Amino acid sequence: MADLRLRFPNEPEYHQAVEEVLSSIEEICNERPEYERLGLIERLCIPDRIFAFRVSWVDDKGRVRSNMGYRVQHSNAIGPYKGGIRFHSSVNLSILKFLAFEQTFKNSLTTLAMGGAKGGSDFSPKGKSNMEIMRFCQAFVAELWRQLGADTDVPAGDIGVGAREVGYMYGYYKKMAREFTGAFTGKGMSFGGSLMRPEATGYGNCYFLLNMLATRGIDIKDKRVAVSGSGNVANYTAKKLLELGAKVVSMSDSNGCIIAPDGLTPEQFEFIFDLKTYQAGRLSEVPEQFPDIQYHSGKRPWQLVQCDIAMPSATQNELDEDDAAALLAGGCFAVSEGANMPSTPGAVHKFIEARILYAPGKAANAGGVATSGLEMAQNSQKLSWTAEEVDAKLKSIMTDIHAKCVEYGRVDSSYVNYVRGANIAGFIKVADAMMAQGVL
Helix, strand or coil: CHHHHHHCCCCHHHHHHHHHHHHHHHHHHHCCHHHHHCCHHHHHHCCCEEEEEEEEEECCCCCEEEEEEEEEEEECCCCCEEEEEEECCCCCHHHHHHHHHHHHHHHHHCCCCCCEEEEEECCCCCCCCHHHHHHHHHHHHHHHHHHCECCCEEEECECCECHHHHHHHHHHHHHHHCCCCCCCCCCCHHHCCCCCHHHHHHHHHHHHHHHHHHCCCCCCCCCEEEECCCCHHHHHHHHHHHHCCCEEEEEEECCEEEECCCCCCHHHHHHHHHHHHCCCCCHHHHHHHCCCCEEEECCCHHHCCCCCEEECCCCCCCECHHHHHHHHHCCCCEEECCCCCCECHHHHHHHHHCCCEEECHHHHCCHHHHHHHHHHHHHHHCCCCCHHHHHHHHHHHHHHHHHHHHHHHEEECCEECHHHHHHHHHHHHHHHHHHHHCCC
C-alpha cells in the first residue's frame, strides 16, 4: 500500500478499494509464497492499461466544448473486460480505477467469464438536450471504439448513462466497427438488449439481502428499510422491497432526501419513479403532492430515520462513521449495498464490529453486471430470453454469490464476515487464472 500511494498519489478512492481487498486476502497470500515471487499482488493492483483522451463536441449554440474521457481496463484474466461507463462531473481517474478494481472481483463472484473495467467522462448529461448528448456520445466512442468488442471489452451503463446514452454509443460503435455484435450491454430491446437489465442491480441486491436474512431466520415483511438514491438502482430496489412487503422509509438525490415515516405507499412510489425516471425532477417536489412525506434539503437519510435495514444505493462514500453509529443506535441489523463502496472504512468497521449483517457492494450489487453477462450470452446465441428466465438466472446467481461469501467469510457459528468472504472468493478465481497464464 505504501508503494501504491507513492506511485499513484492523490487517488484516495483507488487506495481505499485496494486496501479493503488486501486486508482480507493477506492470510491467503501468506500461504502462497509463489504469489510474491511472481509479483501477483502488484500486478493485480495495477490496471492492464488506461486510455485517457479529450472529447470535443459541439453544443446547441454552436460552441465547441471539451471534456476528458477515460477507459480503465483492469484485468481480463477470466474473460473480456467488462464494466460500465459513467458520465458525471465528479469522474476522475481515481474513481474509475477504484471502480475497475472492484469490478474485477465483482465479476469474478458472478461465476460468469468477465474481466474488470470501467470508463467514463466528467461530462454530465444533466441540463443537456438529446442532440447534445448524442453528439457527445458519438465523440466519446470515436476515440474509444478500437479498444472495444464483444470478446475484448464490453461497456455498459452507470451513473449518467442509461438506455439513451448506451443506444447512441452503440450506434456509433456499430458504424465505425461495421459489425453488429454484443459490444455493449444495456441496449434497447429492439437491438439486442435483455429483459430485466434495468431492474437487475436493484432486484439482485434484494435477492442477496433475502439470502442474508434467511441465515438468521428473519422475514423481510414489514421491516423498515432506508434506501438512498433515486436513480435506476435505488428505484428498482424500492420497487422490489414494496413487492416483498417491506416498508421503504427514505430515498434521496443530490439535493436532499425524503423521509416517509410510515413507509411509501405504492401510489407515492409510482409518482417518485415517474418523476425521477421520465421527468428528470427533484425529490423536493414530492411533498407538494404528498404532504405527509418530509423533505430535508442537503441531507442524507441515515441520521434522520430509524430503520431495520439500510440499502445505500447512491454513490461512493455516502455513509460515514457517524451515519453508521446512528443506524446501529436506531436498531439497524442489516446493511446491503446497492452502490459501489458507499460506506467509508470507518462505517464498515462499525458494522463488522457490531456483527450485523453487512453485504459489500461487490457482492450485493453484482446482479447488474451478472445480467449484463446474460445479455452477452443471448447476443452470442442470437436469442432473447423471457423476463422469467432472466429473473430465475439472476436469483440463482445471487444465491451462488451468497454461498461463496458464506464459505470464505464464516467466522463462527453465528457470524459471517461478508467483506472477507466476497474479497477472498473473488480473488482466488482471478489469482488462479493469472498463475495459470504466466507473467503477462
